[in-house]
Amino acid sequence: MNNFIIVDHPLIKKDLTIIRDVNTSTEIFRITVERISSILCVEVSKNFPLTEKEIETPLEKTIGFELSRQVVLIPILRAGLGMVNGFLELIPNAKVGHIGLQRNEETLEPIEYYFKTPQQLENSEVILLDPMLATGGSAVEAINYIKKRGVKNLYFVCIVAAPVGVERIQKIHPDVKIFAAVLDRQLNDKGYILPGLGDAGDRTFGTL
Numbered sequence: 001m002n003n004f005i006i007v008d009h010p011l012i013k014k015d016l017t018i019i020r021d022v023n024t025s026t027e028i029f030r031i032t033v034e035r036i037s038s039i040l041c042v043e044v045s046k047n048f049p050l051t052e053k054e055i056e057t058p059l060e061k062t063i064g065f066e067l068s069r070q071v072v073l074i075p076i077l078r079a080g081l082g083m084v085n086g087f088l089e090l091i092p093n094a095k096v097g098h099i100g101l102q103r104n105e106e107t108l109e110p111i112e113y114y115f116k117t118p119q120q121l122e123n124s125e126v127i128l129l130d131p132m133l134a135t136g137g138s139a140v141e142a143i144n145y146i147k148k149r150g151v152k153n154l155y156f157v158c159i160v161a162a163p164v165g166v167e168r169i170q171k172i173h174p175d176v177k178i179f180a181a182v183l184d185r186q187l188n189d190k191g192y193i194l195p196g197l198g199d200a201g202d203r204t205f206g207t208l
């Protein structure tokens, strides 16, 4: 699958085991999602361009680096919020926009209820965050919105992806790089990922 990167790492595998486990508490679920998100952040940012910058150490002048482009994180509410701190841990000066989408439980189509991002996104590295990529409806809707703002460098980062969701993004937005911690088997008849981890929003916020 082009532009689809599975971040295969032992630390992710052991943390996925924690968040999949139905007996994991809300507290541990949240902390673990943050930790996985930080590892994903390392991978997503691997090829971000750098600009040289002259600095002085206590001993002499030298050349250092800074990220060339502003990073903008855009979590898809609610569950995407759980990934934000893991990214901010590594990129503390990132700006944060928000997209509110909720799946209609029957049609599985996303309904938009909130949208607020920084005005200037054209030259930023824009990272959409949502732990679950199921049918791909929410992801495609969010990408449609972001692209209307002229974004060129766009990444979709999830924790658990389903094949049908990945294919849907790739068909409609083949230019968007998708990162996932794991590719799961399939969806059930209610649109939940199997084996998955259940409802990520409910597990993050304790609303089960």
Ligand code: PRP
Pocket (backbone or CB within 6 Å): 076, 077, 078, 079, 080, 101, 102, 103, 104, 108, 110, 130, 131, 132, 133, 134, 135, 136, 137, 138, 139, 165, 191, 199, 200, 201, 202
């Ligand atoms: C979940 C999840 C994604 C969406 C994925 O959100 O966080 O946004 O479902 O499903 P899809 O790929 O089929 O669109 P949900 O609608 O449950 O909202 P929540 O985060 O507020 O719980």
Ligand code: URA
Pocket (backbone or CB within 6 Å): 079, 132, 134, 191, 192, 193, 194, 196, 197, 198, 199, 200, 201
């Ligand atoms: N949204 C979730 O939170 N979990 C799934 O398995 C599918 C969509």
